[in-house]
Amino acid sequence: MTLGERQGDEKNDSKYCGVETEFNDDMPQLLSLNIHGGFDFVVAPLMDPAYRPSLLVSSNGGSGVLPFAGSDLVLSPSQWSSHVVGKISSWLDLDSEDEMLRRDSEITLKQEIAWASHLSLQACLLPAPKGVTCANYARCVNQILQNLSNMQLWLRIPLEKSDDGNRSPNSMQGEEHRDSWEMWNSFRTLGEHHSQLSVALDVLSSLPSVNSLARWFGEPVRAAIINSNSFLTNARGYPCLSKRHQNLLTECFNHSIQIVISGQQMQNIPTGTSVSNSHNSNNQSEGVEGMQRHPLRSYLDYIAYLYQKMDPLPEQERFELGYRDYLQSPLQPLMDNLEAQTYETFEKDTTKYIQYQRAVAKALVDRVPDEKASTITTVLMVVGAGRGPLVRASLQAAEETGRKLKVYAVEKNPNAIVTLHSLLKIEGWEKLVTIVSSDMRCWDAPEKADILVSELLGSFGDNELSPECLDGAQRFLKEDGISIPSSYTSFFQPVTASKLYNDIKSHKDLVHFETAYVVKFHRVARLTSPQPVFTFNHPEDSTRKSNHRYTKLRFEIPTDTGSALVHGFAGYFDSVLYKDVHLGIEPSTATPNMFSWFPIFFPLRTPMCVQPGIPLEVHIWRCCGTSKVWYEWGVTSPSSSPIHNCNGRSYWVGL
Amino acid sequence: MTLGERQGDEKNDSKYCGVETEFNDDMPQLLSLNIHGGFDFVVAPLMDPAYRPSLLVSSNGGSGVLPFAGSDLVLSPSQWSSHVVGKISSWLDLDSEDEMLRRDSEITLKQEIAWASHLSLQACLLPAPKGVTCANYARCVNQILQNLSNMQLWLRIPLEKSDDGNRSPNSMQGEEHRDSWEMWNSFRTLGEHHSQLSVALDVLSSLPSVNSLARWFGEPVRAAIINSNSFLTNARGYPCLSKRHQNLLTECFNHSIQIVISGQQMQNIPTGTSVSNSHNSNNQSEGVEGMQRHPLRSYLDYIAYLYQKMDPLPEQERFELGYRDYLQSPLQPLMDNLEAQTYETFEKDTTKYIQYQRAVAKALVDRVPDEKASTITTVLMVVGAGRGPLVRASLQAAEETGRKLKVYAVEKNPNAIVTLHSLLKIEGWEKLVTIVSSDMRCWDAPEKADILVSELLGSFGDNELSPECLDGAQRFLKEDGISIPSSYTSFFQPVTASKLYNDIKSHKDLVHFETAYVVKFHRVARLTSPQPVFTFNHPEDSTRKSNHRYTKLRFEIPTDTGSALVHGFAGYFDSVLYKDVHLGIEPSTATPNMFSWFPIFFPLRTPMCVQPGIPLEVHIWRCCGTSKVWYEWGVTSPSSSPIHNCNGRSYWVGL
Known part of the structure; x- marks a missing residue:
């Protein structure tokens, strides 16, 4: 059903909300109940929690493989993969001191994941590590990951951190200090940061500090599981969340983290009231005839309400959606000539040219007092003129301030020069602007400039070699001349x-x-x-x-x-x-x-x-x-x- | 000249002793003086310590490259490479806050190493890092190492460590704690453990703890520099070293670390006494006519005395010299059949078979009391018999204890079986020993064994799969039978x-x-x-x-x-x-x-x-x-x- 639509962010996975369930050997019924209850997927155990390999072997003499779970035929392949996240048995303890339990856990883990993989599930939820060490658990998961096709493994991690700021480095062993991030970090380091291993955060009723929460948004968190007992009850008897929990969820939505609701219905929801009204939700209460309302429906409605009340994605963010976390090699504008498409994109950035125009205007006014505005002509050179946006901004600044300007447009890219000539004709700037087809580092200028205007900046300032270029151009700047930019x-x-x-x-x-x-x-x-x-x-x-x-x-x-x-x-x-x-x-x-x-x-x-x-x-x-x-x-x-x-x-x- | 010869260890580089000198623009004289003085090599500055690139440039207008050192022709190529270690100017400070000094240092470092490389020196001694940080120094050396042909760079590190056991992890920054190893570790980590970067330890008059010294012997230490002021004076007025310094030097000799003597003559050496007598040295005092005795000669003689008084290398160590620090892949005796050469080597290890014979003898006596020695025949199976050494050890144990023995020799390698048959004939063991050409894991034994003898151990005990093999062989061991070995x-x-x-x-x-x-x-x-x-x-x-x-x-x-x-x-x-x-x-x-x-x-x-x-x-x-x-x-x-x-x-x- 989805939590709703957010304008400009239609592809955000976090609009899908899941529910954690108990084991049920009637998977079709389990699924139907929860999908009709409004959830998009279930996080459901695949195997009877009573199963133990060691009990099996001794009772039937060693065949070892028994029908430990239902048939794959009970759901269609697309149902399995779209609507079921496998929940690995939570009794597993791969770092137990009890060797028998450890061996049972190891065998079961492999069997359950093999089964989930057979069903083509998109993900499995791994139980949280039980103790202070997790090396054997990490090793087994690591072994499994080496041969896993596409399935994601979500390691459940309780979102908790004790508050002692100053601790000795080896107190990780002690019980008093606890930061579940360290467990995660050890686990994923042992597994070499495998890209199919991610995190499902268990959001508890009390939250660690904002800074401590923030580091998780750089980690591969796929899901946040909220137990119903982390909810508060509002004045009208409905579940709601604390302000800090609300902020956390908004951040989750913004980082494509899916919400999973777990637990029992805690609040005693008033009957007869339309839930949609209670939170102004757009969701229709899909009351299929004869089906009971899902006991966690009011929690889901509240989550949907939070989702929908987010501001729409700003236009710039929307424009940049496709670039998120996408690694691009920086331009080499000095070695390579830019393409028309690149100029096109840059020239649309009006804010940038408005700033340049403001800077040139201020420089012109500083350089030429009002009383001399009609007599003095300022020589301005745009070095790296491209297709002319800085020439335009400079001329506009001159017009705005009433100063007389002589412009040289220096550009090394012969393709841009073609466009520059055409621009001059179209705008009638032939008398104001001289086009120079040359690299500024070797141009022999006929006179010196009052103002040197350039935009040779990279994301890291000097990384497109603005310093080297401007060192070359400085030869033809007057002793008291102005460079725009003056520093970066x-x-x-x-x-x-x-x-x-x-x-x-x-x-x-x-x-x-x-x-x-x-x-x-x-x-x-x-x-x-x-x-x-x-x-x-x-x-x-x-x-x-x-x-x-x-x-x-x-x-x-x-x-x-x-x-x-x-x-x-x-x-x-x-x-x-x-x-x-x-x-x-x-x-x-x-x-x-x-x-x-x-x-x-x-x-x-x-x-x-x-x-x-x-x-x-x-x-x-x-x-x-x-x-x-x-x-x-x-x-x-x-x-x-x-x-x-x-x-x-x-x-x-x-x- | 060398410090002397140690029996069995003729190839040890540490028999060569060097001397650190001041700058002298007459390199031939400098070398001759020190070689005739008994030293094998000099550690000498290659460039006038007054040189500063920044001074040069301003005085001659920028050519930048001046004859900053003597000609390469003053020595022959083999003299340069055999007898001179270049000492990089000690004024260099690449992590100075003073940018000018930093730049001068960087340029000089590159020039000096380029010059040393041009001379094909075997090594250069880099001055010790000056401050608490060494990142810029490490970066420059790292850049140089990428393009350096064969020359080694020895980073000088003072051998010092303050004694505070318990310190906070970030006190490395503080002045109170000092452990020069940490400087070295940071430096080489920044340089990715480059194999041409090694250490020259400056041995000071006081030494850190034995444990602290020991860790250096796993590091790439090439030289130990001992200043004359670290020496004591013995009763007869000659230089000597403290017991701890002596032990350190012996360890250096044992780890192929060369000694370099530095400093001035401190002790007032009695004249006229033969130094050779004073330490019972074999060195002849090479008194070339008209040449003065080297001021550090008595220090050198003392080092030679320490070298020569070491015990000769034990025979086993001598035998194993060629294997030192040489990585070998472990055998796969189960998958591959061993070669005759391998059997040959193992069979020479008499100690091993004496232990086996003792073990079998004890087991036989425990199993068969004296009074039944003539009636009971013990069934002993050698599993993995190879070419028969354990069969021999078992039969000798039987003879030694007067017990009757029936031996099965089980071996999977058909090539070894050939030798076994021949052995039986030669020794006349045909009636005592039954040869079985089979893998012990699948042999169908005609009777059960009292004693199972095997030697399937790898360096790590179970790593050649002794457990898996003996699990297979256990089928034909009696319930109360004995396995030799009984555990590992x-x-x-x-x-x-x-x-x-x-x-x-x-x-x-x-x-x-x-x-x-x-x-x-x-x-x-x-x-x-x-x-x-x-x-x-x-x-x-x-x-x-x-x-x-x-x-x-x-x-x-x-x-x-x-x-x-x-x-x-x-x-x-x-x-x-x-x-x-x-x-x-x-x-x-x-x-x-x-x-x-x-x-x-x-x-x-x-x-x-x-x-x-x-x-x-x-x-x-x-x-x-x-x-x-x-x-x-x-x-x-x-x-x-x-x-x-x-x-x-x-x-x-x-x-």
């Missing part, structure tokens, strides 16, 4: 991003782990505030200055987060165009409604687990060779990583 | 073994990191006592028992060791042949003078750094499939590793 700064931020990590890992090579990617972050947890990395100023007065840079950053993850896994670093930039006019994507100061830049992602070859109170120290180098520029990066605390991208062996930008 | 236990011990790690890494695949190797350990540091892993008993009375095993071990590295890197686990076995007669290679109880088994090595894909006070927890599984048996292993503390060898994908033993 890159930023780094540690993130949990298991999806990106697995996508990179799937290439099975070093090169992909030493490359930075442009990516629209979605299933990513940002673990601290970003910190500035490199700053470049233009014009640069020091003659000895090189564009080589080295910075060491020290991040402190808030201690209430608990431990977290760092898969790499999100990179951003902010640029001062002129005085107070800036442009950028650093989250705290990001220019709104601008879509020219996604963030950049610098991965770590081995994700690093950072424990509370231990700083994360990272080193970043910008290295310059004769034909290329590249970054190297590495971590030295909590422990050292290899230096990534040594000598630019994997990732570089050509000069 | 495997052992695990965490080790630092950077040489082995690099050898495995050089294959650049997963398979080699998930394989166990038989290896004669040499440059290995054993970090704790071994702990038992799996035990198998024979005969096994439980019918339900499987040969699947799972053990979790928890190692506590002594806190005074400091942090250490665990590259993997050494594996051993001990076996109870019968009652108090045992056989094994577990170091604390190892059977002396036995050479049939080297230890086994289970590597870790990523070496794990263990800090003081944090336990090392490792899990080991013995898994049994229908056609193979394999181990899986993984670490869960201090952090989780992947499970190694999942499903036996990389390493297994065929059934």
Whole structure:
């Protein structure tokens, strides 16, 4: 039935809601009851919970394989795969000290998953690890995963963390401290981050801190299971959730995490009232004649109400849906010529050009006082003019401020030059604008500029070699001339991003782990505030200055987060165009409604687990060779990583 | 000249002793002085320590490359490579806060190493990192190493560690705690354990604890530099070393670490006394006419004296020299038939067969009282008889004890059967011994045995599938029969073994990191006592028992060791042949003078750094499939590793 539709987000899996059930050997009836009750799928045990392999063997002399579950014929293949998530027996304890129980658990786990796989289920829910160690459980699951076709395994993890900020590193063994994330982290590390292993969070009635919750959104969480006893009762006797639980669920919806309701009906729901009215829900109460209302229906209705009351997805988010967590290699605009389609996309970003126009206007007014506006002609050079948007913004700024302008449009891409000539004719700018078909680094300018306008910025600021280009262009800027932008700064931020990590890992090579990617972050947890990395100023007065840079950053993850896994670093930039006019994507100061830049992602070859109170120290180098520029990066605390991208062996930008 | 010769260890590099010198632009004179002074090589600066690139550039306008060192022609190529280790300028500080100094250091480092490489030097000595961080230094060295042909880089590391056992994990930043090993570990981890990067330890006048010293012998230490001020003065006015320093040097000699003497003459050496007499040295005082005695000659003589007073290498060690740190794949004696050469080697191990003879003798006496010795014939079956050594040992035991014996020699290798038949004829054993050409797992025995004798043990006890074979053979052992061996236990011990790690890494695949190797350990540091892993008993009375095993071990590295890197686990076995007669290679109880088994090595894909006070927890599984048996292993503390060898994908033993 689905929880409803959210405008612009129709493909979001989280509109499907499931229900956890007890074992029932009449699967058709179980399914029908719950589907008619409004749920989209059931999370149901596949095998009688009384089954134990060790009992079987001794009673029938060793054949070992008995009909331990119902027939596959009771449902159609599509019913099995669309509506049933297999719930692996919860008595399993693969790390028990009792060897017999351990062996029974191991055999049963393999049998149940083999059965679920035979039924082509989409997923199985694995019971939560029982004790403080889970190595044998992890090993068995790991063995199974090696031969599993498409099925996902959801490891159930209770969403709990005790609140002691300061603990000794080996107190993980002790009972007093508990952070279920550490169990998950150990389990998935033992299993080498297998992409078919994900998490089903058991949402309990009390929630850990916001920071502690946030790290999960970078993990492969597929489902959140909410027991009916985590609900409150509203004034009218209906189930509802605390504000913090509501926020958590909204975040789940936003991260494509499906909700599963479990447990018994707790609230004593008033009879006769239409549930639809109670929460203003769009769901029709599908009261099939003669069928009883599902005991968890009011919980489902409440979840649907939360789903539907979300704001529609903003237009920009909708536009960028297809790019979420999709790794793109950064442009090489210096080595390669951009294509028309790329210009087309960039030119639509009106916000960006409005900022440029504002910056040019301010610079013009500063440079030429009102009283000289009609006599002085300012020489402005757009370096990297492309198909002309910055030429247009500059001319508009001149018109707006009443200043006289002479524009040079310098562009190295001969294809863009063609369009530029045509633009001049169409707009009648032939007398105002001189087109120069040249690389700015070697152009021999006929005069010097008052203002140099460029937009050579990458997601990480200097990563498309703006510094090297503007060093070349600075030759023809007057001593007191203005560069727009006048500076830009890159930023780094540690993130949990298991999806990106697995996508990179799937290439099975070093090169992909030493490359930075442009990516629209979605299933990513940002673990601290970003910190500035490199700053470049233009014009640069020091003659000895090189564009080589080295910075060491020290991040402190808030201690209430608990431990977290760092898969790499999100990179951003902010640029001062002129005085107070800036442009950028650093989250705290990001220019709104601008879509020219996604963030950049610098991965770590081995994700690093950072424990509370231990700083994360990272080193970043910008290295310059004769034909290329590249970054190297590495971590030295909590422990050292290899230096990534040594000598630019994997990732570089050509000069 | 060399420090002398040690019997059986003629190829040991540590017989060469070097001397650290100041910069001298007359290299031929410098070399001649020191070689004639008795040293084998000099560690000498290649460049004037006053040189700074930044000064140069400003004075000559930017050509940048000046003759910064002498000509390569002053020495012959073989002199450069045999007698000179380049000493990189000690003023270099690549992690200085002063950017100018950092840049100067970086340029100079590259120039000096390029020059040393041009001279084909065998090694360069890199100055010790100056501060608490070394990331930029490590990055530059890492860049250099990527393009370096054969030259070794020796990173100078002071051998020092403060004594605070219990410290918080992030106090590495603080000044109070200092463990230079951590600096080394960070440096080499940033550089991905490059095999051309090694250590030159600066031995200071006070030494850290024995445990703390021991971990270095698993690291790639190439040289130990001893300053003259670390020497004491003996009663006759000559330099000598403390007992602890002497022991350290002996260990260095044993691990092929070269000694370098540095500093000034401190002691006021009595003149006129023959140094040779003073330490009973074999060195002739090479007093070349007119040349002054080398000021450090008495230090060199003392080192030579220490070298020469070492015991000669034991015969077994000498025999095994060629196997040191050489990784061998374990035998597959069940799948493959052994070759004659292998039998030949094993049969020479008389100690082993003496133990078997003792065990059989005790079993015979227990089984048959003296008064029945002439009436009762004991049925003894040798399963896996090979070319007959256990048959011989059994018959000798019978003779020794005066018991009557009927022997079945069961062997699956048809080639060994040929030899067995010939042996019977030669020895006249035809009436005593019945040869059975069959796999013991499927032999249909005509009678049951009193005693089952086998030697199917691997370095890790059960790793050549002794349990599976003896399970098969147990069918024809009497209810109260005796198995020799009656049990065996495997052992695990965490080790630092950077040489082995690099050898495995050089294959650049997963398979080699998930394989166990038989290896004669040499440059290995054993970090704790071994702990038992799996035990198998024979005969096994439980019918339900499987040969699947799972053990979790928890190692506590002594806190005074400091942090250490665990590259993997050494594996051993001990076996109870019968009652108090045992056989094994577990170091604390190892059977002396036995050479049939080297230890086994289970590597870790990523070496794990263990800090003081944090336990090392490792899990080991013995898994049994229908056609193979394999181990899986993984670490869960201090952090989780992947499970190694999942499903036996990389390493297994065929059934």
